[in-house]
Amino acid sequence: MTSAEPAVTCRDVVRSYHLEGRDVPALRGVDLDLPRGSFTALMGPSGSGKSTLLRLLACVDRADTGSVTVDGTDVTPLSRRARVRLRRERIGFLFQSPADNLLEYLTVRQHLELGARLRGRPAGDPQIEEMLDRLGMADRAGHLPKQLSGGEQQRTAIGFAALGPPAVLVADEPTGQLDHGTVDSVLAAFAALTETGVAIVAATHDPAVARRADRVIRMRDGRVVNGVS
Ligand SMILES: Nc1ncnc2c1ncn2[C@@H]1O[C@H](COP(=O)(O)OP(=O)(O)OP(=O)(O)O)[C@@H](O)[C@H]1O
Secondary structure: OOOOOOOEEEEEEEEEEEEOOEEEEEEEEEEEEEOOOOEEEEEOOOOOOHHHHHHHHOOOOOOOEEEEEEOOEEOOOOOHHHHHHHHHHHEEEEOOOHHHHOOOOOOHHHHHHHHHHHOOOOOOOHHHHHHHHHOOOHHHOOOOHHHOOHHHHHHHHHHHHHOOOOOEEEEEOOOOOOOHHHHHHHHHHHHHHHHHOOEEEEEOOOHHHHHHOOEEEEEEOOEEOOOOO
């Protein structure tokens, strides 16, 4: 594998849900590349398939047909155990609600220490201090989540998810519960992290996210409508 290879590729990915004896098509043949060190905004109307696609990229769900490759590994045929391992080592995930991303009894620094440990990094890893600086959180390192603003909480969660770095950081509406004033700091954190080589993909309805992204992928009715750029 070379670093020029995308962090993630999807080829002709199809996924349907089965509901009360009916098939509900969510993805109808998605092709997508996420280059390393890039920030991609995934946009599209409600129900267009964004969350479904993110769940496949994060290896918490599987495609019916087609292939999803993460960091050179085709994840579709992997066992549950192998997917759990790939997720821990190579994939970061960020939920919309800051509270869902954090443990209330750990400080900012302890979250980053835990993230480093889960990625197999050594104790006292210099990445932890670098990450605090990159996120603008060095002066908040000893604070618990309840002592932080929503934006600071979300930046802590980004740091936890991005240590390593993983190949891809998957974020579902990462600014959806933040007020305007703090959205910028979260977007600046994403932009700063692309320097580490991680591919960031964020599903969003927020035009501010799209403006800060390197690329915008639009979905409609389970398909990517503006192609691979
Ligand atoms: N668990 C489920 N069971 C049945 N149908 C589902 C399920 N999850 C999603 N769907 C359907 O799959 C399609 C795609 O949904 P998805 O949540 O991926 O869209 P989305 O673009 O993320 O929407 P939003 O912007 O509202 O989050 C929709 O038609 C939705 O109703």
